[in-house]
Amino acid sequence: MAKKKITTPLTDEAVKDLKIGDDVLISGDIYTARDAAHKRMVELLDKGEKLPFDIGGQLIYYVGPSPARPGNVIGSAGPTTSGRMNKYAPRILEAGSKGMIGKGEMGPGVQDALKKYTGAYFAAIGGAAALIAKSIVGNELIAWEELGAEAIRKYTVKDFPAIVVQDCHGGNLYKEGVKKYQKI
Amino acid sequence: MREISSKDITKAVKELCIDANYNLGEDVQDALRKAYEKEGSPVGKATLKQIIDNFEISQQGEFPMCQDTGTAVFFVEMGDQVCIKDGNLFEAINQGVRQGYKDGYLRKSILADPIERKNTGDNTPAVIHLDIEKGDKLKIVCAPKGGGSENMSEVKMMKPADGVEGVKEFVIDKVKRSGSNPCPPIIVGVGIGGTFEKCAEMAKRALLRTIGSKHPDPFYAKLEAELLEEVNKLGVGPQGFGGTQTALAVHIQTYPCHIASFPAAVNINCHVARHKEVIL
Numbered sequence A: 001m002a003k004k005k006i007t008t009p010l011t012d013e014a015v016k017d018l019k020i021g022d023d024v025l026i027s028g029d030i031y032t033a034r035d036a037a038h039k040r041m042v043e044l045l046d047k048g049e050k051l052p053f054d055i056g057g058q059l060i061y062y063v064g065p066s067p068a069r070p071g072n073v074i075g076s077a078g079p080t081t082s083g084r085m086n087k088y089a090p091r092i093l094e095a096g097s098k099g100m101i102g103k104g105e106m107g108p109g110v111q112d113a114l115k116k117y118t119g120a121y122f123a124a125i126g127g128a129a130a131l132i133a134k135s136i137v138g139n140e141l142i143a144w145e146e147l148g149a150e151a152i153r154k155y156t157v158k159d160f161p162a163i164v165v166q167d168c169h170g171g172n173l174y175k176e177g178v179k180k181y182q183k184i
Numbered sequence B: 001m002r003e004i005s006s007k008d009i010t011k012a013v014k015e016l017c018i019d020a021n022y023n024l025g026e027d028v029q030d031a032l033r034k035a036y037e038k039e040g041s042p043v044g045k046a047t048l049k050q051i052i053d054n055f056e057i058s059q060q061g062e063f064p065m066c067q068d069t070g071t072a073v074f075f076v077e078m079g080d081q082v083c084i085k086d087g088n089l090f091e092a093i094n095q096g097v098r099q100g101y102k103d104g105y106l107r108k109s110i111l112a113d114p115i116e117r118k119n120t121g122d123n124t125p126a127v128i129h130l131d132i133e134k135g136d137k138l139k140i141v142c143a144p145k146g147g148g149s150e151n152m153s154e155v156k157m158m159k160p161a162d163g164v165e166g167v168k169e170f171v172i173d174k175v176k177r178s179g180s181n182p183c184p185p186i187i188v189g190v191g192i193g194g195t196f197e198k199c200a201e202m203a204k205r206a207l208l209r210t211i212g213s214k215h216p217d218p219f220y221a222k223l224e225a226e227l228l229e230e231v232n233k234l235g236v237g238p239q240g241f242g243g244t245q246t247a248l249a250v251h252i253q254t255y256p257c258h259i260a261s262f263p264a265a266v267n268i269n270c271h272v273a274r275h276k277e278v279i280l
Helices: A012-016 A035-046 A089-094 A108-116 A129-134 A145-150 A173-181 B006-022 B026-038 B042-058 B089-103 B160-178 B196-206 B218-231
Strands: A003-007 A023-032 A059-061 A099-102 A120-123 A136-143 A152-166 B002-005 B073-079 B082-085 B127-133 B138-142 B154-158 B186-193 B247-255 B262-269 B276-279
Touching (some): A089 A099, A108 A120, A108 A152, A129 A152, A152 A173, A152 B042, B002 B006, B006 B089, B006 B276, B026 B042, B026 B247, B154 B160, B154 B196, B160 B186, B160 B218, B160 B262, B186 B196, B196 B247, B196 B262
Parallel strands (some): A023 A059, B002 B082
Antiparallel strands (some): A120 A152, A136 A152, B073 B138, B138 B276, B154 B262
């Protein structure tokens, strides 16, 4: 299977070109956020205030890495379960983000938002944490240091491996992929 | 009586924690390579390739296999002739966990209280299962357990009338409902019998068995093979993207139970089934 190379920030055209099952290599900057940071971001959006970074075209990575060895950019950094961010993701897409990277199926509200706002949900391989770490070449704090591991950080990535699992055309690999192989 | 120093226990446990998180067992490596050969789905195959590349990178000692370096779970067999010098067994193990998780750059994922949820900062306390055996050895198995797969586990207090078919239905349904969440391809540990809590323990012990080994009882060996075949017909596949390799193995561990009871438990392990042991 040929891998598609994509670079952030993403355009609508680039996202429309992505279909479920596409094997991609992501390069550029991605922003990390988990439960606590999402709660704060949505509170800012509710108040009509600006987010702590320019979200246009950006991807959010759901991650909680192991500690970095001295001299290393990052420790092991595989995805955390995305389902916990189901209620926040549509607002982040509405604000201009072009998608998310995580693991496990995201809900119907997110599927609709990917279509409405032209976004894509990428799965990073759960447990391929060492492999993923090798693709992270920069790690910068962006906001909310007091949240510790849940602060917003910017990872600069080169050929970060991921698979398109839910796309802007209504495709959902977790449903369609399983159906193809389901015998019972 | 044979004396074993608590310092030796701490040192051994520290090394086990690091070894378990960086070096995947040979049997699991083989099972994943075989799964790659057998996998029918192109996305599934690409996924397994990343998983294999990952444990090869991790063996170089710089990055643990998964960022979730888990709850430190131990199964300890202490010989009845063993006496711990300069300390207490459980404290020696916990000290080993503290050191291993610090010096091994492993993630501290334990909260002191499940409702308040403040991190203990050192990945203790460990969860320790202790048995006394005859002899003068101390065997320690370290089996770090991640949260994602653990969250997909369950105990069911069935009726004796539910029988083997009830167990099969429970296991297959559990794997189906777990879907992508436990990071397939999984290893399914099944406990049958015991009390409520013993059953769950049996399911976790089942995960320690070498993949590819057969249950010594032909009845359970056949049941394990049947369950593995059925579970792989669910089509969940690697990471839940769809495929033929949903589980690498199903292992069963049983325990005597009450005349009125028929408990069964499923403890799911993700594809990085981590366990290392030492005999002191």
